[in-house]
Structures are given as structure tokens and as C-alpha cells.
Amino acid sequence: MATVELTFSALPAHVRTARLVATAIARRTGVEESLLDEVRLAVGEACSRAVEAHRAHCPGEPIRIELRDDSGRFEVTVSDQAPSDEIKPEQPLDLGMLSDPFATGFGIAVIAGLADDVEVFPSPKGMRIRMSWPAAPNGRLPV
Amino acid sequence: MDLKLDHRTEDGLTIVEVEGEIDVYTAPRLRELLIDLVNKGNFxxxxxxxxxxxxxxxxxxxxxxxxKRVRAHDGSLELVCTQERILKIFRITGLTKVFGIYASVDEAKEAHGKDK
Incomplete structure (x- = not known):
């Protein structure tokens, strides 16, 4: 099992860096090219949500991402330290409900629609979002 | 890539050209532009x-x-998008039912003309 860990300050500018790192490692782990856009977007959503939560609750604390190559799966875990609001990923779409700064449940809904496998662990000490995609069993796919 | 924004008015329609990445870092610039356009009477x-x-x-x-802002003025906000990876996000969130999505600026202008 190979693991890459990344921590970053809760700044919107760093979300792009996190996306790029996750996509690069997904490619190296052997995630199919056709899934890389989904990895990029889902990791970006999870990091954006974490940045917004930290900026509201604990701007000085870092956000942590673990990227793991685990027996044929590429697994990403994004952990924040902000108290989680109640999550309602199955909320029906209501135009009036959607705020234009950021809609937390909306981001989670996008992740759920993109990742092959998603688990969300909210807690008073922060939220952990674990998502994974199929990867080549021994890392990089043969060219 | 950063975000590039431009806009022009053609046949009563304000066309906003967006290039690059729209995310938590760059989206505020697009928000400011849309608010500014609406405040100046572009609905x-x-x-x-x-x-x-x-x-x-x-x-x-x-x-x-x-x-929401343009609708408050009986206006419209529609999109031109043919990229599957972008359309997928609209489909996942159900927003294909909320926005008019066209294949080209010309197609959107034609539809807008008919609605007048």
C-alpha cells in the first residue's frame, strides 16, 4: 500500500493544487483515463467543501488529504476539522434553496454522483469524506 | 489555468465568454461580473x-x-455548452432542467429571438 499525504491551509487557491496532485497520483495508480475527470472533480468538491467549512469555523487549521493505492482501488480521504452540519445529500433540487456563495449539500451530491464508492463521516470534530475508484492492481496500467 | 472573462451585447442578449477553470478560487470573479451586468440593466x-x-x-x-437575479427582473440566464464532462455536472445536479442549454451561441440567439 502506497500512501501520499498532503496538508494545506484553508485557502481556495490551494484547492486547484490538491486536484492536480490527486489526478497525477490517480493516473500513476492506474485509474483509467476516462475516470480521471471524475477524480479531479470529486476531490475538488471535497476540498472546496473543507476549505469553506474551515474558513467559517477554524481558518488556521490545515486540511488533510490521503491518497492511497489499496489492492486495486485508488482511495482518497479528505479530512477537515470543522464541526459538520447535518448532511442531506438526497435533498431534492429547489432553486430557492441554492445559495450562490456555496451550497454544502450540493457539493456532496456532486461527489456522490461522481465517485465509484463514497462514504461521508460527519462528526463534531470534523468531516471525513472517503471515496475510491478502480485502479490497476499493480499500479500504472500498461501502455 | 486561470479564469478569463469577457462580455458583449448582441441582439439584446449579453454574451458572457468564460475560459478556464471555475472553482472555489475563481468563481467569485464570475459572480461579480454577473452581479455587475445585472446591476447595469442586462437581464x-x-x-x-x-x-x-x-x-x-x-x-x-x-x-x-x-x-435568480435575472429572473427577479423577468430576465433569463442560459448556457452554451457541448462538453460532455461539463454537461455531466449539470445532469448529476438536475440543473439541466433549470438552465436552457444550447449547442452554440447562434442557436441560443435564435431561440432568444423567437421568445421575444
């Missing part, structure tokens, strides 16, 4: 997404916010 907006490389829920939120 029929067409956002051209054909050169958008990346869009996340923050960007969706900005577009929905823009739609």
Missing part, C-alpha cells in the same frame, strides 16, 4: 461555457445565483 444573459476546462459546485452556485 438576458448567455454564458458561453465552451472554453471552460473545469466547473465545480461553486461555479454551479454562481450560475444559479445569476439566474
Amino acid at each position: 438576458h444573459l448567455l454564458v458561453n461555457m465552451e472554453k471552460v476546462d473545469f466547473l465545480d459546485s461553486t461555479g454551479l452556485g454562481v450560475l444559479v445565483g445569476g439566474l
Whole structure:
């Protein structure tokens, strides 16, 4: 099992860096090219949500991402330290409900629609979002 | 890639050209532009997404916010988008039912003309 860990300050500018790192490692782990856009977007959503939560609750604390190559799966875990609001990923779409700064449940809904496998662990000490995609069993796919 | 924004008015439609990545970092600039356009009386907006490389829920939120603002003035906010990876995000979130989405600026202008 190979693991890459990344921590970053809760700044919107760093979300792009996190996306790029996750996509690069997904490619190296052997995630199919056709899934890389989904990895990029889902990791970006999870990091954006974490940045917004930290900026509201604990701007000085870092956000942590673990990227793991685990027996044929590429697994990403994004952990924040902000108290989680109640999550309602199955909320029906209501135009009036959607705020234009950021809609937390909306981001989670996008992740759920993109990742092959998603688990969300909210807690008073922060939220952990674990998502994974199929990867080549021994890392990089043969060219 | 950063975000590039431009806009012009053609046949009563304000066309907003967006190029690059719309995410939590860059979306505020698009929000400011849309708010500014509405404040200046532009209530029929067409956002051209054909050169958008990346869009996340923050960007969706900005577009929905823009739609709410123009609708308050009986206006419209529609999109030009044919990129499957961008359209997928609209489908996942059900927003294909909220926005008019066209294959080209000309197609959108034609539809807008018929609605007048």
C-alpha cells in the first residue's frame, strides 16, 4: 500500500493544487483515463467543501488529504476539522434553496454522483469524506 | 489555468465568454461580473461555457445565483455548452432542467429571438 499525504491551509487557491496532485497520483495508480475527470472533480468538491467549512469555523487549521493505492482501488480521504452540519445529500433540487456563495449539500451530491464508492463521516470534530475508484492492481496500467 | 472573462451585447442578449477553470478560487470573479451586468440593466444573459476546462459546485452556485437575479427582473440566464464532462455536472445536479442549454451561441440567439 502506497500512501501520499498532503496538508494545506484553508485557502481556495490551494484547492486547484490538491486536484492536480490527486489526478497525477490517480493516473500513476492506474485509474483509467476516462475516470480521471471524475477524480479531479470529486476531490475538488471535497476540498472546496473543507476549505469553506474551515474558513467559517477554524481558518488556521490545515486540511488533510490521503491518497492511497489499496489492492486495486485508488482511495482518497479528505479530512477537515470543522464541526459538520447535518448532511442531506438526497435533498431534492429547489432553486430557492441554492445559495450562490456555496451550497454544502450540493457539493456532496456532486461527489456522490461522481465517485465509484463514497462514504461521508460527519462528526463534531470534523468531516471525513472517503471515496475510491478502480485502479490497476499493480499500479500504472500498461501502455 | 486561470479564469478569463469577457462580455458583449448582441441582439439584446449579453454574451458572457468564460475560459478556464471555475472553482472555489475563481468563481467569485464570475459572480461579480454577473452581479455587475445585472446591476447595469442586462437581464438576458448567455454564458458561453465552451472554453471552460473545469466547473465545480461553486461555479454551479454562481450560475444559479445569476439566474435568480435575472429572473427577479423577468430576465433569463442560459448556457452554451457541448462538453460532455461539463454537461455531466449539470445532469448529476438536475440543473439541466433549470438552465436552457444550447449547442452554440447562434442557436441560443435564435431561440432568444423567437421568445421575444
